[in-house]
Amino acid sequence: MNLSDLLRFNPITIQCHDNPDADALAAAFGLYKYFESKGKTVRMVYSGRFEIQKANLSLMKNKLSLPIEYISPEEKVKIEGLLITVDCQYGAGNVTRLEADYVAIIDHHQIEITDQPLSRIEPRLGSCATLVWSMLKEENYPLNEDMMLCTALYYGLYTDTNQLSELFHPLDLDMRDSLEYHKALISQFRNSNLSLKELEIAGIAMIRYSYNDGYRFAVIKSKPCDPNILGLISDFLLQVDEIDVCLVYNETHDGYKLSVRSCIKEVNANELAAYLTKGIGNGGGHLEKAGGFISKKLYEKVHGATHSEAYFNTAMTSYFEEYPVIYARDYEFDSTDSAMYVHKAKNYGYVRVKDLPGIGRWSVIRTMEGELDIETADDLYLVLDAQGHVEFKTHEQMQAYYQCMEENFAVEGNMSEKAYRPLMKGKNDGNTYSLVDFARVCVPKKEKQIYVKKLQDGIKVFPIWDEERYQLGMPGDYLAAYKDDTSHIFIIPGELLNENYETV
Ligand SMILES: [Mn+2]
Numbered sequence: 001m002n003l004s005d006l007l008r009f010n011p012i013t014i015q016c017h018d019n020p021d022a023d024a025l026a027a028a029f030g031l032y033k034y035f036e037s038k039g040k041t042v043r044m045v046y047s048g049r050f051e052i053q054k055a056n057l058s059l060m061k062n063k064l065s066l067p068i069e070y071i072s073p074e075e076k077v078k079i080e081g082l083l084i085t086v087d088c089q090y091g092a093g094n095v096t097r098l099e100a101d102y103v104a105i106i107d108h109h110q111i112e113i114t115d116q117p118l119s120r121i122e123p124r125l126g127s128c129a130t131l132v133w134s135m136l137k138e139e140n141y142p143l144n145e146d147m148m149l150c151t152a153l154y155y156g157l158y159t160d161t162n163q164l165s166e167l168f169h170p171l172d173l174d175m176r177d178s179l180e181y182h183k184a185l186i187s188q189f190r191n192s193n194l195s196l197k198e199l200e201i202a203g204i205a206m207i208r209y210s211y212n213d214g215y216r217f218a219v220i221k222s223k224p225c226d227p228n229i230l231g232l233i234s235d236f237l238l239q240v241d242e243i244d245v246c247l248v249y250n251e252t253h254d255g256y257k258l259s260v261r262s263c264i265k266e267v268n269a270n271e272l273a274a275y276l277t278k279g280i281g282n283g284g285g286h287l288e289k290a291g292g293f294i295s296k297k298l299y300e301k302v303h304g305a306t307h308s309e310a311y312f313n314t315a316m317t318s319y320f321e322e323y324p325v326i327y328a329r330d331y332e333f334d335s336t337d338s339a340m341y342v343h344k345a346k347n348y349g350y351v352r353v354k355d356l357p358g359i360g361r362w363s364v365i366r367t368m369e370g371e372l373d374i375e376t377a378d379d380l381y382l383v384l385d386a387q388g389h390v391e392f393k394t395h396e397q398m399q400a401y402y403q404c405m406e407e408n409f410a411v412e413g414n415m416s417e418k419a420y421r422p423l424m425k426g427k428n429d430g431n432t433y434s435l436v437d438f439a440r441v442c443v444p445k446k447e448k449q450i451y452v453k454k455l456q457d458g459i460k461v462f463p464i465w466d467e468e469r470y471q472l473g474m475p476g477d478y479l480a481a482y483k484d485d486t487s488h489i490f491i492i493p494g495e496l497l498n499e500n501y502e503t504v
Helices: 022-037 055-063 128-138 147-160 170-178 183-190 196-207 227-237 269-277 296-303 308-322 395-401 494-500
Strands: 012-016 042-046 068-070 078-086 099-107 119-121 209-212 217-222 245-252 255-262 281-285 289-295 325-327 339-343 348-352 362-367 370-375 380-384 390-394 402-408 423-426 432-434 440-444 450-454 459-462 471-473 478-482 485-492 501-503
Touching: 012 022, 022 042, 022 055, 022 078, 022 128, 022 147, 055 147, 055 183, 099 128, 128 147, 128 170, 147 170, 147 183, 147 227, 170 362, 196 217, 196 227, 209 308, 217 227, 217 308, 227 245, 227 255, 227 289, 245 269, 245 308, 255 269, 255 281, 255 296, 269 281, 269 289, 269 308, 289 296, 296 308, 348 402, 380 395, 390 395, 395 402, 459 485, 471 485, 485 494, 494 501
Parallel strands: 012 042, 012 078, 042 068, 078 099, 099 119, 217 245, 325 459
Antiparallel strands: 209 217, 245 255, 255 289, 281 289, 339 450, 339 501, 348 380, 348 440, 362 370, 362 423, 380 390, 402 440, 423 432, 450 478, 459 471, 478 485
16 A cells, blocks of 8 residues: 555544554654645544653654644544554554544554555564655655654654664665754653653662573563663663673563663574564564564464563573574584585675775675674675675685676566665765675586585574674574585575575
8 A cells, every 4th residue: 555545535634543652653744744745634643541741752742843633532533534543553452443434554563453455564664654754755755855754753763663773674774864854853852751750660670680590691571661661771781790681571552562682692682582573573673782572462372371471581591592502613514414405506696895985994784684784804795695685705705606707786687576685884984885786796606515404403603704693593494514615604594495506
């Protein structure tokens, strides 16, 4: 569903969830502006038992002149024309049901409501503001001409991703980088975010931790509070000497919101968040900071009446137990029971980082899996596949394992349509490069034979060429090593084995 599909309706009412947060207000404001520019009669409303009270939200409402109206649940209103619920789903528990002629949904939470044909729900996005931003861009709406709207959208993302520390979807990052907003207003909102009540909640939460001294992790369940408090507590916990990894969560009306931190290279916070929420929600972020959400409905389906404390403590322990760590440098690869494979003759794209003009020494690479800070050594090469994954190689490895050509790596024919096109950004000059613009074709050498073994259990491999970042192997993935150099160990994801390799 696109915004232009909704232009056949008039009037249009946009409803935030009850107790609206900054993200709901921002997303609603974006829609309001769009429909207003199309000459519609628009309203922006919310309902529920409480009117907006939090200091930062009142400030946001006043400073950005949000035309939001409160509808008391006692008023039995009937909405004429179209009702769009934003940052929530019509019929779900966190939004008062208003009778309406037609209904549409624009949201980024787990899909709860499936019977509304007019809906756009994208659970992987960090904020509903991002979704509205991308829908406005699809319609070529002149976003950057409206600083107030941009400020609202930025603040929506800011508050929904723990001050931008837990965001991971590339669209969230793209929006963060492209919006022009009032910095002074954002800092004013930011400094009125918590109430004294919430300060107390944070304090109480911190004295009730559970701690695992074998794996050096802590788990805290907080009372219901602003989700930013979870990030605040977890950032604080990580500074404790005995704590390497932590999880802080609370219960919401429809599930659990969580914040994960790690300060050791053997645990990536984004992956742990994905592990804890797998099949029952969504999680991700950065190597050190991540967040996630678990849907109560799915949780109950899978874990029944298990208390959340028990679930999280057990799941944290299992994560450590299920993924032992190996360092390729001092690991003996045992080729017994392994099969022999070679690369298929397929096109990959390669970029010699030195060829990016003015990239500088420190840069950030952005892929579907998130963002990574890297030091751009002179002989660093990046190899891209059809799905937009990126692997790091040295000059020596490129020569040993690939045949490098001069031909450009054209997106068409080489990359799948849906793949996110990875970006690289210089930290000094701030320039952004789309890697495919600089990529040339390389083809893996067919004569290089590879031992391949199916993994029965999970494993983390620190490959010989990167001792800072591990590759994760899950049961069903493959552990592989080159025959001519068995210290060259790596993981092949289960679904890519037959796609990229063939037996000898
Ligand atoms: Mn939201």
